[in-house]
Amino acid sequence: SQELEQSPQSLIVQEGKNLTINCTSSKTLYGLYWYKQKYGEGLIFLMMLQKGGEEKSHEKITAKLDEKKQQSSLHITASQPSHAGIYLCGATPRQAGTALIFGKGTTLSVSS
């Protein structure tokens, strides 16, 4: 069955440092979604990638999808305490509109 592997599982960085979170699938993906979750809250949509080689940025967060559409990375530049939380990648293994499968998440802590 389709699985998404996220790495690292957890990460502690000093405020102002850059960091990267990876998400890998064994199969080609139709769409790759990045979400952020804070304790006790739902998932907040960050970015969606659909095309091989695609890259999107929002504020200090950049997400990329590789050419084969099997691996994505989320890069945060100059991290801030507000970036702390759990980052989840989700993907549609079949046609768009169906349920997402998710990685187990990466817990990010930012120390000031």
Place this chain on the structure above:
Amino acid sequence: GAGVSQSPSNKVTEKGKDVELRCDPISGHTALYWYRQSLGQGLEFLIYFQGNSAPDKSGLPSDRFSAERTGGSVSTLTIQRTQQEDSAVYLCASSIPTSGSYIQYFGAGTRLSVL
């Protein structure tokens, strides 16, 4: 509404009791999804609605779980004869196709504790 609304936000019940969880999607969103998030298991898909029909129920863990959606809007997830392993956060999401993509927007979830 402005976002996906779920109620109750917390539910504590005794083993063997039935519970109902409610999801009010974003107005106009045709697709609605239920997921379950538990420690060590991550986020698991339960059921997906397109309008009032459920083309994919493959994630429901047992026949104690059922869901319905009426009027293409509100959905209710029912768990009968709850067990301790049902304790989890139940998340609802809704979406609508936009330029070929289906971004799912999530509610804050219902935290279910079965004692």
